[in-house]
Amino acid sequence: MTTPDISDLHGPRRARPASGLRGRLNTSPDKSISHRALILSALAEGRSRLDNLLDSADVLATAGAVQKLGAYVERAGPGSWIVNSGGAWSSPDSPLDLGNSGTGVRLLMGAAARFDLTARFVGDQSLSSRPMERILTPLRQMGVQADAQPGGRLPVMLTGRAPLSAITYQPPMASAQVKSAVLLAGLGADGETCVIEPRATRGHTETMAPLFGAELSVERDGTGLIARIKGPARLHGADISAPGDPSSAAFAVIAALICPDSEVTLTGVMTNPARFGLYQTLQEMGADLTFSPAGERCGEPLVDITARSSTLKNVEVPAERAPSMIDEYPILCVAAAFADGETRMRGLEELRAKESDRLAASAALLEAAGVGVELAPDGLVVHGRGPGGVEGGGLVATRHDHRLAMSGLILGLGARDGMAVDDVSMIATSYPAFLDDLAALGAVIGPV
Helix, strand or coil: CCCCCCCCCCCCEEECCCCCCEEEEECCECHHHHHHHHHHHHHCEEEEEEECCCCCHHHHHHHHHHHHCCCEEEEEECCEEEEEEECCCCCCCCCEECCCCHHHHHHHHHHHCCCCCEEEEECCCCHHHCCCHHHHHHHHHCCCEEEEECCCEEEEEEECCCCEECCEECCCCCCHHHHHHHHHHHCCEEEEEEEEECCCCCCHHHHHHHHHCCCEEEEEECCEEEEEEEECCCCECCEEECCECHHHHHHHHHHHHHCCCCEEEEEEEECCHHHCHHHHHHHHCCCEEEEEEEEEECCEEEEEEEEECCCCECCEECHHHHHHHCCCHHHHHHHHHCCEEEEEECCCHHHHHCCCCHHHHHHHHHHHCCCEEEEECCEEEEEEECCCCCCCCCEECCCCCHHHHHHHHHHHHHCCCCEEECCCHHHHHCCCCHHHHHHHHCCCEECC
């Protein structure tokens, strides 16, 4: 497998105050769907062609892992991959290093569980601090042997089994990664595996797996969801094209909202309801947003989003909306900093288990810009300074977290004195074209 040069980013950067951001960007491909496309095509028998996948460090780590497990993986061009597989995985001859990718490592554990193999899963410093017991607990109930470090951390030595035992499982936290890991393991279980979510999370696995031949059904239950998958299953190859990532689109959208005299369009953005909570919240804040239908990809409806400079107001973000925007709270904090009044966010316990303690780190990001913030165990209150009211001038500690790095730079574009971040290297894990895209809109981000 030949891998691309995805980024030469490293070290600190400073964002200068901006106005007049203008342009049209093709939205960066969705990372969550890119991971799932590679994993499902490697589980399938036959050939799959995957287009518009994200060429990021996280996705490349997943591609390398499925190749080590036995699939043939060929990069056919930027964002394009050919995967050929016999549908059976075997023990890799070296550890599976998923770098910074929580999605990659957790979904691969579930997918590998159905085979008679042993694999050692490792990651970088940030990933090795994140909890894996939430995945290992249901997998052990299905018959997997898994040995982890204290606290359920990486490295994890996993020994799968064929067939697995089907289970009914209700995750104690709202997590699409847990749901997806159990469903992927259920492909190799004897009978029907069921996952019950009190609060529905993103459903990309449920949408994509049937395209490869999985028997999977979804039942809505109020704000919750019940997903069922039948095993043992034989999957077939499929051709997949990934939609644009609403999480990545959010950075340029909010830059346009907070910078004067700006108008920016993001094309081909996925509108999956379990991923679109941020945009609902921005509309409630008074954001000037236009959504234009733009077809569909991989069963997901798309829109083009045009964002214009706006006077934002404070809102209270309901806790039940958190699963639909769990990755967007750092950049929402940036929008809230430029709103009038106090924006309240609750139901954010899961942010403490991300690449960093993203809840505390988001509060520190705002404080570095002179914005008042109250930190609670499950949320934040942001004391907005209104349009043009954020002083800035500080340095953001990114804590090896790509979303904090990008959010800090967007904050700097709207702040009077700009903002610096201590490192941009981890942006390559999810959005390698971030700095190039912002430069195309007229933003100036350079050395400190």
